[in-house]
Amino acid sequence: MTATPGYAAPLSAAGARLVGGLESRTVETARDATHAIFDEIPAYAASHSERFFSDVCQHVERNIATLICTLRRGGPPTEEELVFLRAPTARRAQHEIALDEFLHAFRIGLRHIWRSLVRDADDDESRAVALTLVDPVAEYINIASTRVAEVYLEVEQLLLAEGERVRRDVLEDLLGAAGVRPGPRAEALGAAGLSTGASFVVVSALADRRMEPSTLRTAATAIGRVVARNTAPLAVQRGDEIVAVLPVGPGCGRAVADALDALRARLAAEDMPLRIGVSTIVTGLVQAPAAYREACVARAMSSEARHVMCLCGITAFDYLTLTGDGTAARMVAPEIAAFVAEDLAAGGVLTDTLLAYAAADLNVKLTAERLFVHVNTAHKRLARIAERSGRDLRRLNDVIELLIAIKLAAAAAGRSSG
Template identity: 30%
Template sequence: MTGIATAGAGVVTACERLLDDLDALTLEIARLIRQDEPYYVDYMTQQQLADAVRPNIISALENVIRNEANRPTVARRTGRERAEDGVPLDTVLHAYRIGTRHLWHELVRQCRDDPEASQALLGSASILWNSLDLSSQALTTAYRDVETEQLFRDSRFREAALAALFSGITTTGRGLADVAAALRLPKVGRFVVVASDPESMERSRPPVSAERALSSLGVRSVWRSEADSELGLVALTKTYRTDRLNRYLASITTGRVGVSDVFESIVATPQAVPQALMARDAATPGSNVVTRFDEARVAALVTAAPELSAGLARRTFEKVFDLPAEERGVLFDTLEAWFEAQGSAADAGNLIHCHQNTVRYRLNKLAQLSGRDPRSPVDVTRLYLALQAVRLLPEQVHS
């Protein structure tokens, strides 16, 4: 070996003796590690631990012989292996210190009857302990690298699981029930899907915060950001029902939110997603409201067939659209208030702050322009659907 003379002949001889009796040395180190670190008792047998220790001991002794701390390749490999097995980093580093300390004691014992070798060993002490420092650093870096890789894999797995849950399409061959189990969701219960406008969750309380907040109340949920929406699946409880959920969602959002009907099997999640999206889209764009699908079925029909609905609005209100924008808006607001007031001119007047006779005048004008009579059930239906299209599909209606 190159550089042997620089380590001192007595030190080299001591190292070679230990290498010749490596089995006994590594078994003793394994025993000491298991004695001080109980984790290894369940993790490895003494022989398995001795086999794992062996490359590190050989590397340390070769460093002393060469009188230089080489690049700690063995330590990096050990760090990766222990991280992949889930051994705590502090436990691994402590085991390294135990092994190095015992190795030093054995070197001292081998050299104690030779004053010259003992003196030379003192010069080699810095090599051994510097090797421990370098090995610990390399081990820690490799360990952290594996943790980062695992976190990345976990986040990718979670993203894939969420995509499968909401779409119903899996790429792993697993069923939705298995996907739900991986996400720690119950397979049966009472569930709703929530859909909001993209980035409608407050910046200070993103979906992950909603998940944590609900979890603190004993409510399990998972959330996923998509290009056109934020999607969430919430597992309701006996004490946390849709009314409480709706109030909570209203408190953390700054846009439209839709909530699906309640369903009882996790595998029905993909079918509930369109309900939540249609309930969200039933609200006026730019508004801040939580809408249940059951409350938005008519509006959902309008948004589900945008071209047909926009065409109905253009045909029904063709002459109304010829009016100035302000006058046109007054007529539409009056019609909407009249529908909201269940056909009462007086109540509609209260909603828009005008006299009931003014409401009647505007409705009559709208009837003349549209050719639709508010007293006719068929015409009322057409007027209502056309008004919903104007409210929900402004771009399509005016295109």
């Protein structure tokens, strides 16, 4: 019988004794290895159950049996002998054990198998024989771990595709005001942190230029995880659009806006520029269609100066002026429109002063402090505004009329005014 390079066939008497000792200790070795796997790898410890422990233990036992066959035959494992790897590998992927963690567990198991194999090497002859087994054991590890990685990635791609399909179906159910049926779709909602009465926002994003589908999926994943690090956020690529439904707490509008602003900047730096619109915070999944419409309106309101328009981070007044159409602009008095246009063209000193004055509740001293100018300077600027606009800044209605004109002009120019 001719041996495969690196293998000894047939095994010597000493080699057969070592392999026989390993075979007799199969159950003990597998159990010790499994305990080590659960002790050393947090993902396994976090998923501990008797059923899972038994599954891992049986996997190690099968590895021992297959390795013994290769050593006795004097050749590497065949495809048929490695078929047993597929089922446990698929279960690890479904159990959300990462590939590096799974391979780590595989190496721990084989470490214990090797120790058991050489346990009976208690004289010079058997120790010398043990050294001849290093190459075939290493060969088994290389071939088996490569096969494990191939199967894992294959299963992972299938799981990702199935998960994406389910999430897309869930999103279409929500946006179409259809109830989500029990089963995988309801499970996807739960995994995304969304219950029937949950508070959430809807995000709609479009790329500033055409992107590859894989790039859009990367951006969708990032948006899905911007608020809560869910294992499976509800963020879906719909053609060229990214739509996400993100669970948020009441009053978290500003945090959402800030997080998305920061994310958009990071994505742009990685050549993934987006225009992003975010709805108001709504409660109850039945509000999803309305929230999606809001997100689309918000995205349409974005500009070069404001790439992320988050409705949950602005006031109703800002929303009304930002969405103002040509009719609203034509309703502004000509003298006010002229004043605002001229001042914005000159740098906006007076309009900025008026905005600060309104934000300070018409308190001139506080306005001066916020603008870092002397109070007399603030008084002079307000007097110039009154003179040029023909309005009395002590009257609330006149101030509101001026604010509307400023906001409309700034929105039309794509300039953020507050």
